[in-house]
Amino acid sequence: MSAESPLRTAPDPARVPAPAGRGPASGREAVLAAATDGGGAGAGTPAEAVRGRAARAGARRLLWALPPVALLAVFFLYPLVLVGRQSLQPDTGGTSLRPYADVFASAGFREALWTTVWLAPAATAGCLVLGFLLALVIAFVPFPGAKAVARFVDVFLSFPSFLVTLALLFVYGQVGMANGLWTDLTGAAEGPFRFLTTPWGVLLAEITYFTPFVMRPLLAAFAQLDTAQLEAASSLGARAPRIVRRIILPEALPALAAGGSLVLVLCLNEFGIVLFTGAKGVTTLPMLIYSKAILESDYPGACVVAVVNVLLSVGLYGLYRVVSRRAGA
Amino acid sequence: MSIRFDSVTVAYDGNVVLDSLDLTVAPGEVMALLGPSGSGKTTALRAVAGFVRPASGRVLLGERDVTDLPPHRRGIGMVVQQYALFPHMRVEDNVAFGLKARRATRAEIRQRVADALEMTGMAAYARRYPRELSGGQQQRVAIARALAVRPAVLLLDEPLSALDARLRSGMLGELARLHRELPEVSILYVTHDQIEALTLADRIAVMDKARLRACGTPRELYRAPADEFTASFVGNANLLPVTVTAGGAALGSAELQVDTAGAVAGARATLCVRPHLVGLGDGPNRLTGTVSEIQWRGSTHRLYVDVAGHPVMADLRELRNPPAHGDEVSLHFAPEDAVLLAAGVGGDER
Numbered sequence: 001m002s003a004e005s006p007l008r009t010a011p012d013p014a015r016v017p018a019p020a021g022r023g024p025a026s027g028r029e030a031v032l033a034a035a036t037d038g039g040g041a042g043a044g045t046p047a048e049a050v051r052g053r054a055a056r057a058g059a060r061r062l063l064w065a066l067p068p069v070a071l072l073a074v075f076f077l078y079p080l081v082l083v084g085r086q087s088l089q090p091d092t093g094g095t096s097l098r099p100y101a102d103v104f105a106s107a108g109f110r111e112a113l114w115t116t117v118w119l120a121p122a123a124t125a126g127c128l129v130l131g132f133l134l135a136l137v138i139a140f141v142p143f144p145g146a147k148a149v150a151r152f153v154d155v156f157l158s159f160p161s162f163l164v165t166l167a168l169l170f171v172y173g174q175v176g177m178a179n180g181l182w183t184d185l186t187g188a189a190e191g192p193f194r195f196l197t198t199p200w201g202v203l204l205a206e207i208t209y210f211t212p213f214v215m216r217p218l219l220a221a222f223a224q225l226d227t228a229q230l231e232a233a234s235s236l237g238a239r240a241p242r243i244v245r246r247i248i249l250p251e252a253l254p255a256l257a258a259g260g261s262l263v264l265v266l267c268l269n270e271f272g273i274v275l276f277t278g279a280k281g282v283t284t285l286p287m288l289i290y291s292k293a294i295l296e297s298d299y300p301g302a303c304v305v306a307v308v309n310v311l312l313s314v315g316l317y318g319l320y321r322v323v324s325r326r327a328g329a
Numbered sequence: 330m331s332i333r334f335d336s337v338t339v340a341y342d343g344n345v346v347l348d349s350l351d352l353t354v355a356p357g358e359v360m361a362l363l364g365p366s367g368s369g370k371t372t373a374l375r376a377v378a379g380f381v382r383p384a385s386g387r388v389l390l391g392e393r394d395v396t397d398l399p400p401h402r403r404g405i406g407m408v409v410q411q412y413a414l415f416p417h418m419r420v421e422d423n424v425a426f427g428l429k430a431r432r433a434t435r436a437e438i439r440q441r442v443a444d445a446l447e448m449t450g451m452a453a454y455a456r457r458y459p460r461e462l463s464g465g466q467q468q469r470v471a472i473a474r475a476l477a478v479r480p481a482v483l484l485l486d487e488p489l490s491a492l493d494a495r496l497r498s499g500m501l502g503e504l505a506r507l508h509r510e511l512p513e514v515s516i517l518y519v520t521h522d523q524i525e526a527l528t529l530a531d532r533i534a535v536m537d538k539a540r541l542r543a544c545g546t547p548r549e550l551y552r553a554p555a556d557e558f559t560a561s562f563v564g565n566a567n568l569l570p571v572t573v574t575a576g577g578a579a580l581g582s583a584e585l586q587v588d589t590a591g592a593v594a595g596a597r598a599t600l601c602v603r604p605h606l607v608g609l610g611d612g613p614n615r616l617t618g619t620v621s622e623i624q625w626r627g628s629t630h631r632l633y634v635d636v637a638g639h640p641v642m643a644d645l646r647e648l649r650n651p652p653a654h655g656d657e658v659s660l661h662f663a664p665e666d667a668v669l670l671a672a673g674v675g676g677d678e679r
């Protein structure tokens with residue numbers, strides 16, 4: 001009898017009818033947790049058991065995050081730190097802000113900074129406008145070969161940037177087709193097209209090269225667009241411009257934001273195009289880094305410009321995101 | 330304003346999907362385009378809206394030939410199955426869209442948007458976005474948006490098929506009420522649902538395989554369908570292969586009294602009897618057979634009876650003592666409730 005009675009009265013969680021409540025379930029969970037933890041210290045209450053499990057899950061997640069973070073640190077952050085440190089170590093020895101003072105004081109740097117700061121957003125704006133118009137035509141104006149053109153946009157993305165620049169040189173360069181035609185026709189010694197070595201040439205090349213980067217996400221977005229909406233708008237009496245403005249543009253904003261931010265950052269750091277076109281006349285920050293580091297062996301100076309360039313990229317990108325989020329993208 | 334199809338033919342890549350359609354919707358009339366999926370209903374509607382160009386034929390709105398007019402100049406209201414609301418605009422801006430496109434004054438826009446939302450019962454939702462509405466509410470907004478521009482012609486393409494059954498019957502009533510409030514608007518109502526067509530339409534145009542099969546009032550099509558396809562698509566029908574005799578028709582050995590309407594004796598024909606007009610027990614035009622299936626449907630029993638190898642359906646008011654599977658029963662129908670259809674017109678190709 002005495003051996004039976006405790007069995008009968010002992011609360012048996014497995015036999016408690018669970019009336020669709022939280023109580024018994026969590027009770028059973030606690031029992032289970034205690035069992036799997038071997039009833040060890042620290043796993044006394046259900047809350048502690050849960051916390052322990054959460055901590056272990058967190059630790060496991062950290063473990064998974066470790067390899068990518070380590071890779072990032074070794075190949076990206078560490079060099080960045082080196083650049084930052086070098087920028088504080090003038091050739092004369094010691095650690096000081098001298099390199100910064102020197103670079104900021106030079107007219108060449110200020111000019112390069114200004115060129116970079118206006119060129120990149122201008123090229124981005126050009127790409128957005130041109131890319132939006134071209135993508136509109138490809139997506140919504142039925143013409144034979146629209147598909148082929150859309151596919152070519154993808155191929156174009158894989159071209160190196162200097163290829164486009166070379167093509168422009170062939171057309172508008174000093175001895176290019178346009179000038180050649182002009183000298184042949186008029187007998188003049190030189191052609192009129194000389195803008196390629198000016199910032200305008202760089203702008204043209206950057207817009208030409210980067211526009212497909214905007215078109216790509218736009219075409220994807222347009223393919224998602226519900227044509228029934230366009231038809232509804234048009235049967236309500238809207239002509240094409242109103243449909244573009246009020247229906248297509250609002251729905252393309254996220255794609256424009258994505259393409260635009262990508263192009264902005266790429267333009268800020270573009271080197272090949274500037275090297276091939278601007279050459280002598282146009283200096284941007286990446287060009288300045290190149291000439292300081294390779295041509296003048298001024299490593300601290302180059303690193304200062306590099307730091308500025310990185311800050312500028314991150315800053316402008318952040319600004320762009322804020323603005324485009326305000327715009328509803 | 331009337332809508333007129335004048336021999337309208339539409340083809341996609343040489344594939345004829347609308348074959349020389351002739352149809353006129355009178356001013357203020359509700360015309361249902363009824364037919365199975367792929368029969369060309371939407372294509373006909375889109376030809377009126379201006380989204381497909383007929384290969385030949387003309388589309389007229391009133392006296393005006395609109396065949397070559399772009400959609401935005403046709404002044405038509407259109408509502409489609411998936412609503413196609415503008416997702417980034419509030420309800421009120423969706424409804425105002427057409428008015429703004431027509432450069433209405435601000436006061437007029439405010440008034441008409443309010444009217445349209447009031448009429449569709451959506452006034453309380455003006456500031457919501459479409460994603461914040463249920464399917465039925467979105468459909469109301471789509472209708473309000475189409476009505477706000479006061480179109481003389483309203484095109485509805487399966488407007489209820491994205492809704493569940495209960496909402497659908499509610500919206501059917503709403504649409505009927507809207508039409509009573511706007512009696513001058515002509516409505517072309519595309520549907521594959523015979524109930525919607527029978528409930529709502531003044532006339533039904535039955536479409537099949539790119540062709541217009543029949544056109545008439547719901548009552549005409551139901552009581553005296555022109556062919557087997559129409560008979561089976563508008564309501565349920567027993568279609569029995571018979572031979573025309575001097576006094577009626579013969580189904581196997583059973584002699585039936587029906588109006589032969591001038592059919593030649595000896596010719597093969599199809600007899601159409603609606604299941605709810607078939608009675609159980611003895612009577613004129615008696616058919617005997619064995620019960621192959623019996624379904625209880627609440628207020629009715631549906632009997633499937635095998636009569637000399639032909640299944641006959643009978644919808645009977647709920648029976649106290651229903652026959653069982655395998656029982657021998659007699660069915661009958663009144664001579665005036667049967668229609669003799671010429672055999673070989675449509676139907677049997679399917």
Ligand SMILES: Nc1ncnc2c1ncn2[C@@H]1O[C@H](COP(=O)(O)OP(=O)(O)O)[C@@H](O)[C@H]1O
Binds near residue numbers: 366369372
């Ligand atoms: N844009 C199109 N291109 C090619 N074929 C189409 C197109 N639209 C419809 N069709 C074809 O036309 C036929 C009729 O279509 P539709 O008018 O939509 O039928 P319904 O509305 O009666 O279901 C179908 O066979 C369909 O496949």
Ligand SMILES: [Mg+2]
Binds near residue numbers: 367370371372487
């Ligand atoms: Mg359809």
